[in-house]
Amino acid sequence: MERKLAIVGLGYVGLPLALTYALDAFQVSGVDIDPRRIESIKSSSLGMREDFDSVPVNDVLRTCLANGSLNVTSRFDELPKDVATFIITVGIPIDHAWTLDMSMLTSACAELGKLLKKGDLVICRSTVPVGTTRGLVLSTLERASGLVAGTDFDLAYSSERIAEGHAYDEFRNMPLVVGGINGRSLDRATQVLGAVNREPIFKASSIELVEAAKMFENAQRDVNIAIADQMARFANYFGIPTWELIEACNTHSRVKILMPGIGVGGHCIPYASPYLFGSLTNQAECAELLPTFVSARRANAAQPDYIAERMSRRMGGLEGKHVLFIGIAMKDYSDDVTVSPAVDLARALAKAGADVHVLDSVAEAPREFGREMDIDTGCLWADAVVLPIRQGNVDYERVKKLVIAAAGRVILFDFRGVFEHDADVLQQLWYVRL
Numbered sequence: 001m002e003r004k005l006a007i008v009g010l011g012y013v014g015l016p017l018a019l020t021y022a023l024d025a026f027q028v029s030g031v032d033i034d035p036r037r038i039e040s041i042k043s044s045s046l047g048m049r050e051d052f053d054s055v056p057v058n059d060v061l062r063t064c065l066a067n068g069s070l071n072v073t074s075r076f077d078e079l080p081k082d083v084a085t086f087i088i089t090v091g092i093p094i095d096h097a098w099t100l101d102m103s104m105l106t107s108a109c110a111e112l113g114k115l116l117k118k119g120d121l122v123i124c125r126s127t128v129p130v131g132t133t134r135g136l137v138l139s140t141l142e143r144a145s146g147l148v149a150g151t152d153f154d155l156a157y158s159s160e161r162i163a164e165g166h167a168y169d170e171f172r173n174m175p176l177v178v179g180g181i182n183g184r185s186l187d188r189a190t191q192v193l194g195a196v197n198r199e200p201i202f203k204a205s206s207i208e209l210v211e212a213a214k215m216f217e218n219a220q221r222d223v224n225i226a227i228a229d230q231m232a233r234f235a236n237y238f239g240i241p242t243w244e245l246i247e248a249c250n251t252h253s254r255v256k257i258l259m260p261g262i263g264v265g266g267h268c269i270p271y272a273s274p275y276l277f278g279s280l281t282n283q284a285e286c287a288e289l290l291p292t293f294v295s296a297r298r299a300n301a302a303q304p305d306y307i308a309e310r311m312s313r314r315m316g317g318l319e320g321k322h323v324l325f326i327g328i329a330m331k332d333y334s335d336d337v338t339v340s341p342a343v344d345l346a347r348a349l350a351k352a353g354a355d356v357h358v359l360d361s362v363a364e365a366p367r368e369f370g371r372e373m374d375i376d377t378g379c380l381w382a383d384a385v386v387l388p389i390r391q392g393n394v395d396y397e398r399v400k401k402l403v404i405a406a407a408g409r410v411i412l413f414d415f416r417g418v419f420e421h422d423a424d425v426l427q428q429l430w431y432v433r434l
């Protein structure tokens with residue numbers, strides 16, 4: 001196998017994947033249509049929190065760019081002409097009505113198709129509705145290239161399963177599933193994936209099975225999170241501590257209840273069920289085939305509003321109240337604010353009249369929230385301190401001290417159980433948890 005490939009889309013998946021291959025003696029080219037993204041890659045100034053065996057992403061990037069194992073461009077026509085393997089990692093955004101925007105994937109395939117040659121291999125690794133690879137991807141590539149899939153070029157699908165912040169480890173150690181439009185596509189893709197992945201690769205009987213498996217892997221987590229959040233509501237109703245309730249349930253060896261939170265963040269889990277729904281033709285089919293997934297998704301999407309309402313009740317209304325968020329990322333220890341329920345919660349509070357400030361030294365908060373305070377001045381200013389996620393670089397002991405010093409003037413909303421085992425705070429009236 002030639003150790004040369006190109007990656008289309010250099011986001012949270014594509015860029016670390018490119019570096020993983022580059023570190024494994026591949027000659028990697030990357031293309032991303034966002035010139036700012038290419039600029040920050042070229043200047044090794046990414047805000048991404050990935051490391052490669054403890055070496056930070058920007059250091060690895062600097063090395064790979066300097067030794068030529070990675071080249072990046074915002075133009076497809078600048079990709080080297082002798083590359084025969086292409087991996088697609090562009091996303092499919094959805095809106096609040098769960099409508100899928102296929103335009104990025106379509107345009108990536110149309111641009112890539114113009115470069116395709118006989119004998120090339122395309123592996124799609126984006127998360128897609130069932131039927132997308134054999135439908136949209138294949139037909140767009142064929143139309144743009146004038147070639148025939150399965151005869152002139154090969155096409156495979158393998159879902160991406162990494163979690164942000166763990167990409168390098170998981171590209172190498174997370175088992176993979178792959179499907180191809182024919183046996184040759186399947187074998188070639190398995191070889192390319194296996195060049196960096198050390199685990200056995202599951203060769204599926206069809207591409208559609210792999211597409212469906214990816215969505216159900218994530219959608220079942222969506223359902224499980226809805227279960228945890230609803231357990232928390234029930235526990236609150238009876239004054240039972242949620243964390244202890246879940247810990248008690250999980251002592252059963254066949255039970256694994258997740259931890260509750262203020263909602264579900266990121267692309268992967270919140271988008272999985274809408275991709276499942278988008279694989280079907282209408283709402284009646286969704287209601288008939290996937291009612292649990294529909295109701296879990298609705299509940300999870302509404303969770304930030306539910307939490308805002310609970311906070312409002314606890315604070316005697318939100319109008320004019322000062323609320324300090326410590327952490328705004330889409331999940332614990334992330335630098336990413338994409339589809340962040342913390343942002344949704346902050347917006348719901350602001351809409352109800354609260355003045356919201358955000359402290360997060362890792363993830364960048366949307367501009368609408370004030371940010372100029374530090375923890376000390378923030379805790380003096382605030383009527384409520386919110387811990388929506390756990391975040392790195394936060395001195396939680398200091399937060400605790402400041403809230404205790406505020407002697408009941410400040411309410412601490414601890415939505416991730418940061419102080420769950422802290423006897424000093426658990427029984428305090430100013431301490432609220434899920």
Ligand SMILES: NC(=O)c1ccc[n+]([C@@H]2O[C@H](COP(=O)([O-])OP(=O)(O)OC[C@H]3O[C@@H](n4cnc5c(N)ncnc54)[C@H](O)[C@@H]3O)[C@@H](O)[C@H]2O)c1
Nearest residue numbers: 009011012013032033034089091104107108126127160164
């Ligand atoms: N982020 C994760 O942890 C994760 C994990 C598993 C699977 N996935 C899936 O992987 C895919 C990529 O996710 P991501 O988080 O990297 O998304 P992302 O938004 O961070 O990256 C996508 C990149 O593609 C670029 N792009 C858009 N249109 C393009 C085009 N026509 N040509 C070239 N580049 C184009 C964008 O500029 C962007 O940089 C998605 O399908 C996602 O669901 C993501």
